[in-house]
Amino acid sequence: MEEYLSRILYIDLSSKRSWVEDRSELFEDRIGGLGVAVKLYSEICKLNSDPFDPENPLVFTVGPLNGLYPCISKTVAVFKSPVTGTYGESHAGGRLSMAIRMAGYGAIVILGYSDKLLLIDIEDSKVCFREAKSLQGLSSLEVEERLRTHTRVMESIVSIGLAGERLCFYASANVDRYNYFGRLGLGAILGSKNIKALRIRGSGSIKPKDAESYKKLFEKIYRRIVETDAMAKYHYTGTPANIMVLNEIGALPTRNFRESRFEHAEDISGERVGEFLLERKVSCPLCPIGCMHIAKLRLEFAKGYEYEPIDIYYNYESMYALGTNLGLKKPEDILKLIYTANFYGFDTMLLGNILAWMTEAYESGLISDSDTNGLKLSWGDIDSYIEAVRRIAYGEGSLYVYAAQGLKQLVDIYGGRDYAMQIAGNGIPGYHTGYASILGFLVASRHSHNSNAGYDIDQQALKRKLNDEELIDRIIEEEDWRNILVSLVACMFARRIYSPDVVVDALRTVGFEYNLDDLMDVGRDVYIEIYRIKSIEGFDPRKIYIPKRLFETPSASGILSEERFRKLLDMYMERRFKSSSI
Numbered sequence: 001m002e003e004y005l006s007r008i009l010y011i012d013l014s015s016k017r018s019w020v021e022d023r024s025e026l027f028e029d030r031i032g033g034l035g036v037a038v039k040l041y042s043e044i045c046k047l048n049s050d051p052f053d054p055e056n057p058l059v060f061t062v063g064p065l066n067g068l069y070p071c072i073s074k075t076v077a078v079f080k081s082p083v084t085g086t087y088g089e090s091h092a093g094g095r096l097s098m099a100i101r102m103a104g105y106g107a108i109v110i111l112g113y114s115d116k117l118l119l120i121d122i123e124d125s126k127v128c129f130r131e132a133k134s135l136q137g138l139s140s141l142e143v144e145e146r147l148r149t150h151t152r153v154m155e156s157i158v159s160i161g162l163a164g165e166r167l168c169f170y171a172s173a174n175v176d177r178y179n180y181f182g183r184l185g186l187g188a189i190l191g192s193k194n195i196k197a198l199r200i201r202g203s204g205s206i207k208p209k210d211a212e213s214y215k216k217l218f219e220k221i222y223r224r225i226v227e228t229d230a231m232a233k234y235h236y237t238g239t240p241a242n243i244m245v246l247n248e249i250g251a252l253p254t255r256n257f258r259e260s261r262f263e264h265a266e267d268i269s270g271e272r273v274g275e276f277l278l279e280r281k282v283s284c285p286l287c288p289i290g291c292m293h294i295a296k297l298r299l300e301f302a303k304g305y306e307y308e309p310i311d312i313y314y315n316y317e318s319m320y321a322l323g324t325n326l327g328l329k330k331p332e333d334i335l336k337l338i339y340t341a342n343f344y345g346f347d348t349m350l351l352g353n354i355l356a357w358m359t360e361a362y363e364s365g366l367i368s369d370s371d372t373n374g375l376k377l378s379w380g381d382i383d384s385y386i387e388a389v390r391r392i393a394y395g396e397g398s399l400y401v402y403a404a405q406g407l408k409q410l411v412d413i414y415g416g417r418d419y420a421m422q423i424a425g426n427g428i429p430g431y432h433t434g435y436a437s438i439l440g441f442l443v444a445s446r447h448s449h450n451s452n453a454g455y456d457i458d459q460q461a462l463k464r465k466l467n468d469e470e471l472i473d474r475i476i477e478e479e480d481w482r483n484i485l486v487s488l489v490a491c492m493f494a495r496r497i498y499s500p501d502v503v504v505d506a507l508r509t510v511g512f513e514y515n516l517d518d519l520m521d522v523g524r525d526v527y528i529e530i531y532r533i534k535s536i537e538g539f540d541p542r543k544i545y546i547p548k549r550l551f552e553t554p555s556a557s558g559i560l561s562e563e564r565f566r567k568l569l570d571m572y573m574e575r576r577f578k579s580s581s582i
Contacts (some may be wrong), residue, residue: 032063033489053491054113071494073284094176103201140174173311239316240270264329303454319351320430327379348429431455434557480523
């Protein structure tokens, strides 16, 4: 194991001090990334406490392959989520993982609370606490521009916008302009600790233990990435390629999941946006794919003045949530709304679920003009949506204050839970494919479509029917293996590149002697540890309400039966926890 990986940097905001501890045994047992983050979190977190309690930790971790292999480019953040009220986890790309590693750390743990808005500056072994009053109120995009130094060493900037400063529960955190810790409210946690930004610079180096084997395996992996079609979709179209695929099979959520096909899907497809609006593609370090597709829009600077060119990163999740789910039929309008969400610093997915609920609630009379302060919400009205996002960011009126706290709060105040598209507090992603997509999202450790790929299992079942036992076993196996990939920390787009045999060989080149059974044991242990934390805090998936809309609108698998879904959930719990005390 590379010696610097086991060094953990602790930062105490309350006392304005930092120190380093070596936890080599932790990395040897848990690999890195998610495995280490969960352990560090469980050691410090106050169970059954408020997510904004200053004593709760914020943990950033990287893995042993970061900075060495292609597409191993992510950083894991673990924290108590304001969205769910319990364990939260988010991932981001960009230069952050390499900056942390080259600064000489495998993890950063932030504790306490600052009485003043801060920029935390980390450069190798030096940590500085700088007042950030001049950055207050700025968007994360503006903060990144101001703090970027074009230094020769590896540098990464994590920052929040107004939503994070105002503790909007689902505020995101930006990383290096085009990457985000998008889900579960990391931006709000940074805001609650009074951190506007972190700037991390690393001047060190990362070396494998077995250089010769490393070189051969690197070349093999690189060829698989660039010479096969395993990741071609992400290069040519990016994840917006999913729009036409899901529309074709009847799995594309439209107008708050009332429909599963969008009549204007072709007009807003990844192919159409790529043809007319794409400016360039961006990659994380050591990745040859360029999956981040950047569009260029000309927005009016002011009435009667010139136009301002704006770069906008777009992906499928944002285009579904702030596009088809709101009935927006022009790609330029969807991109404007994505930019607005990113400017203020919101999770685009949950924001889209909230705007869709507000539209339907207004349309049905559940909320009135007095609730919206005169804003008339209707499907496809881009101007009303942009204004609604601004009002949520600033908290202009009770409805918008509640909206900043998520769908659960809105439903508690106004009702309409049958079409509030959230599960356990988090907004439902854009895959109405069948039973596995709903079940997978519910039982996933971080309530994410990426935790076990239930949506992918549903699509496989369209080609070859799976019985209930097969479906459950697929979900469980996917969860355990993904916990390994997130402990490395790999980009999920490369999951078919990093097969078990490749991962075992790659870990060996950096000094980890694991076989496949060892890895699967680690993946399962990580999952069980997360559920142990969540269950102590009252989480039980059998008690979570599932919106009835999901059993009313046809999915790619047809109309779903809530009775069968509950049987699948019981089967999952029995098979997953049969040897556990949970």
